[in-house]
């Protein structure tokens with residue numbers, strides 16, 4: 531061991547340092563405020579994942595509330611649940627649906643009553659009443675968060691795309707098929723047929739991972755009685771769903787299981803954000819992350835930040851949020867920040883990573 535204040539190899543340059551002669555012991559050279567050019571890149575998916583998967587459930591059936599939500603929540607997997615709060619079947623399961631956000635489940639808008647209506651006023655009301663219920667459950671204000679919208683296929687409304695955009699836009703709803711400005715050539719969807727087994731449900735997942743893109747598996751009813759429907763909706767058996775979820779759980783190192791609007795927000799932010807470096811020094815790196823998106827786009831975005839070679843940990847500060855991350859062997863840290871929420875300041879951290 532040499533003099534800790536005089537390391538034999540320079541941390542910054544990797545070159546041998548002069549030892550013993552002409553060197554002022556300490557402080558470390560890296561405490562000095564010297565220029566450093568950081569890099570910030572936005573990976574396509576968070577958490578080092580290769581692809582993303584949406585598990586969606588339509589119609590708010592009793593089996594989904596009673597069997598589906600617990601099956602996903604137990605595994606810490608997020609599902610997207612398109613509910614109809616105005617249908618007869620909703621009140622008996624209301625308390626279950628109301629637990630959804632606290633279990634990291636995403637509620638989505640499938641219209642209030644799942645019925646065919648015409649006239650702008652009634653169409654607006656069908657979307658708005660369901661949206662209001664979902665915001666109430668989320669604890670959000672009117673228009674306080676984005677939500678995914680899917681019109682029931684059985685009910686074809688006589689709305690033009692202009693009217694649809696106007697109604698959905700007025701309610702911060704995003705159509706489940708609308709991904710403007712986003713490319714998703716590898717998009718795949720599997721609509722699970724009645725009585726499907728877990729292998730059938732899972733078959734698409736490796737393809738989604740291989741595509742590097744995102745895809746979804748779409749479910750309807752769930753039942754615990756072999757061969758039964760779920761409130762008249764074609765169903766899969768809960769044992770098969772459980773087996774499917776276990777298979778998904780085994781590949782969560784590769785695939786990000788996300789809610790539909792969560793995924794939408796992430797993709798929009800990832801594609802639309804720009805980074806402007808504001809401070810570039812060996813002891814402090816700072817930058818802005820801006821996107822031409824509203825503040826409803828609040829999904830934490832993954833950022834790979836290239837940092838000085840001698841940093842072992844970094845502290846990332848944005849507004850009141852302060853998080854410590856490890857710096858990886860390649861001198862980058864995978865950190866998270868939200869666009870349009872102020873400067874992101876990265877400094878060397880001494881405390882252990884969370």
Ligand SMILES: [Zn+2]
Pocket residue numbers: 588589640644682683684
């Ligand atoms: Zn439906």
